[in-house]
Amino acid sequence: MSSxxxxxxxxxxxxxxxxxGFAIAYxxxxxxxxxxxxxxxxKDS
Amino acid sequence: MRETNAEKEFxxxxxxxxxxxxxxxxGILGVLVLAGLVAWINQLIFGxxxxxxxxxxxxxxxxxxxxxxxxxxxxxxxxxxxxRLLNAEWRRPITRVAEAITxxxxxxxxxxxxxxxxxxxxxxxxxxxxxxxxxxLWDLASVSVYFASACFYLLLPxxxxxxxxxxxxGLTQLQxxxxxxxxxxxxxxxxxxxxxxxxxxxxxxxxxPIMVSVHSVVSWIFGLTVRYMxxxxxxxxxxxxxxxxxxxxxxxxSVAVMRRTMRLEAHxxxxxxxxxxxxxxxxxxxxxxxxxxxxxxxxxxxxxxxxAVLKMKLSGEFALxxxxxxxxxxxxxxxxxxxxxxxxxxxTAASALIVVGMWLERFTIIVPTLTKPLEEGYNFGxxxxxxxxxxxxxxSLAGFALLLMVFARFFPIISLxxxxxxxxxxxxxxxxxxxPLISGAGELVETNV
Numbered sequence: 001m002s003s004x005x006x007x008x009x010x011x012x013x014x015x016x017x018x019x020x021g022f023a024i025a026y027x028x029x030x031x032x033x034x035x036x037x038x039x040x041x042x043k044d045s
Numbered sequence: 046m047r048e049t050n051a052e053k054e055f056x057x058x059x060x061x062x063x064x065x066x067x068x069x070x071x072g073i074l075g076v077l078v079l080a081g082l083v084a085w086i087n088q089l090i091f092g093x094x095x096x097x098x099x100x101x102x103x104x105x106x107x108x109x110x111x112x113x114x115x116x117x118x119x120x121x122x123x124x125x126x127x128x129r130l131l132n133a134e135w136r137r138p139i140t141r142v143a144e145a146i147t148x149x150x151x152x153x154x155x156x157x158x159x160x161x162x163x164x165x166x167x168x169x170x171x172x173x174x175x176x177x178x179x180x181x182l183w184d185l186a187s188v189s190v191y192f193a194s195a196c197f198y199l200l201l202p203x204x205x206x207x208x209x210x211x212x213x214x215g216l217t218q219l220q221x222x223x224x225x226x227x228x229x230x231x232x233x234x235x236x237x238x239x240x241x242x243x244x245x246x247x248x249x250x251x252x253x254p255i256m257v258s259v260h261s262v263v264s265w266i267f268g269l270t271v272r273y274m275x276x277x278x279x280x281x282x283x284x285x286x287x288x289x290x291x292x293x294x295x296x297x298x299s300v301a302v303m304r305r306t307m308r309l310e311a312h313x314x315x316x317x318x319x320x321x322x323x324x325x326x327x328x329x330x331x332x333x334x335x336x337x338x339x340x341x342x343x344x345x346x347x348x349x350x351x352x353a354v355l356k357m358k359l360s361g362e363f364a365l366x367x368x369x370x371x372x373x374x375x376x377x378x379x380x381x382x383x384x385x386x387x388x389x390x391x392x393t394a395a396s397a398l399i400v401v402g403m404w405l406e407r408f409t410i411i412v413p414t415l416t417k418p419l420e421e422g423y424n425f426g427x428x429x430x431x432x433x434x435x436x437x438x439x440x441s442l443a444g445f446a447l448l449l450m451v452f453a454r455f456f457p458i459i460s461l462x463x464x465x466x467x468x469x470x471x472x473x474x475x476x477x478x479x480x481p482l483i484s485g486a487g488e489l490v491e492t493n494v
Contacts (some may be wrong), residue, residue: 003175011175011182019189026197029247033240034204034230 058284074447082442084433085160093163095433101430102415106438107161112407113291114445115188116156116264117282120292121147121195123324135320138461142303142449143296144199147457149448150295151192153441159433160437180269183262191252191259198248198459204228204241205462206247206360260288261426272414273354274343283335289402290328297321297396301389303453312459317390322392325399326381329374336406340351350417359412362427367409396481 001043064094068157088095098105098198124143159165175182208231210216211224231237267275276284297318343355357368380395412428430438452458 008176010177010178011185012172014177014182014186015172015189017191018186021086022190022193026193028198029244030197033201033237033244034228042253 054196055086066453069381070306071447071450074443074450077443078440078447083436084436084440088160088437089164089431094432097431097434099431102412103163103417104411104415105428106408106430106434107157107204108411109404109407110438110441111154111161112158112263112284112411113404114157114441115260116148116291116403116407117289117295118150118154118195118292119260119285119288120146120150120192120296120392121198122252122287123292124296125198126252126256128281130246134318134467135316136164137301137318137467138309138459139296139338140463141199141202141458141460142299143292144195144202144297145449145452146292146299147195148192148199149445149452151188151195153445154450155188156441156444157194160441173293176255177438182264184266187255187259187262191255194248194252194255198252201241201245201248202460203231203456204231206236206457206460207231208233209461210386210457214329223455235296257285258490260285267410267414272419273348273351273417274414277339277342279335279339283339286328286331286335287406290332292399292404293321293324294396294399295330297325297392298400299449301393301396303458304389305456307453309459312464317388322381322384322388322395325392325395326378329378329381329399330341332374333378345470350419354417358409362416363409363413366405370402370405370409373398373405376404382455429447 096105096107102486121144124136129140142230159168162168171181171185175185204227207224207228211221211228216224261281261284264280268277268280270276300317300321302315303309342357343351356365377395377398380391380398384391416427
C-alpha cells in the first residue's frame, strides 16, 4: 500500500481512468439520448 | 409568419440586435483579454520574476483567482441541479446562465494554474510524477471530472432547443453546423424526450457530490498542509459554502447584465432576483458563521505563530484587504435584508459586493499564511502583486465575461423548452414542442410547428 501511495506516475493513470471513464460515460449517454429509437415519426408537430 | 400573443411573450433578441452596447462591451473585454495575453507572453519570456511571488510566497493572486473561479463555478450546480431536484419552478429562465457560468469559470480557473506554474509544461509533472497522497493530484482529477460533467450538463438541456433551431433561417453557417452537430439525431420523439429527462435527472443528482468534492479538495490543498491558519478541519465546508455564495452572486450579476443587454426583462423578473436574494441571504448567514468560527478558534487558541498571522489580517499588512472583505459582506447583507425596496437593483449591488468580498476572502486566506515562516527567526517579506499579475488577472476576468457574452450571442441563453413546459404543464411532454425562430433582425421568437 505504501509503495502504491508513493509511486510516481500514478497521477497520469488515475487521471486517465477517472476523466476518461466519465467522458466515455457522458458520450454514451448523449448518444443514447439523441440516438435512433425506431420512433422517427413521433414528432410533436 | 403571424405571431400570436404567446409567441410575442417568448420573443427575445440576441445581443447583436440590442445594438451598440453589446459591441462596445465585447470590444472592451477583447482589449482586456489581449492585454492579458501580452502580459502572459511577457511572463513566459522573462519568467515568474515578473510577478511578486518568490520562493516563500509562491502563491499569489493567480492562486486566489483559481480558488475564486472554482468557487464561481458552483453556481451551475446549485441553481440548476439542486433547484431542479427541488422542482423550484422559478429556476427555469436562469438555469442555462448558471450552467454556462460553471463551464467558463472552470476553464478560466484551470488556466490560473497554468499561469501560476510559470512554465506551462510543468503541469505535465502532475501526470507523470503525481502520487496518490498528493492533494494536487486529487484536485486535478476532481476539477477535470467536474469540467466534463459541467459541459455535459450544459449540453443536455440545450439539445431540444438546438434541434428546434438548427433548420431555422437567420442563422450563420457556423451556427447551423454547430447546432446540427450537437443535436444530430434529435427528432423530438417521445422516447427521446423521456430519455433526455431521465439523463438530466441522473446528472442533477450526480453533479452535486462531484461539486462538493471539488471545493473540498481545493480547500484541502491548504487544509492538509501544516501551515498557520490553513491547517483547519472546517476548511472543506467553509470553502464549499463560500463557493456557493460567490456562485449565486455571479449568477445574479450575469442575469442582471443579460437582462438589460438582451432585453430579457419579460423572463428575468423581480421574482428571480428576490428568490436569488433570499438564497444569498441564507448563504451569507452561513458564511458569517463559518468565518466567525474560524477566526474565534484561532484567536482563543492563542498559539503564538497563528496569532501572528491573525494579527497580520486584523491590524497588520493585510488589514485593508480583510476589513474591506468584512465591509463588503456586511453591506451586502444589509442590502439583501432591505432588498424589497428595490429588488433588482439592491440584489445586484449586493451580489457585486459579495463577488468582490469573496475574492478578498480567498486572498486573505492564501497569502498571509505564506508570508509567515514555520520557523522563527526568518523573514519572508511581503507579497505585492505586480502590474503583470494585475493585467493578466483582469484579462482572465474579462475572458470569462467575454466567453459568457459570446455564448449568449450564439446559443439560446434561456432554456426555451423548459419555459414552455412550465407555461403548459398539461401537455404530456413539451420538450421541443416550440421551435424558436430567429428573424432577420436577430430576434428570437417562438412558434408552434
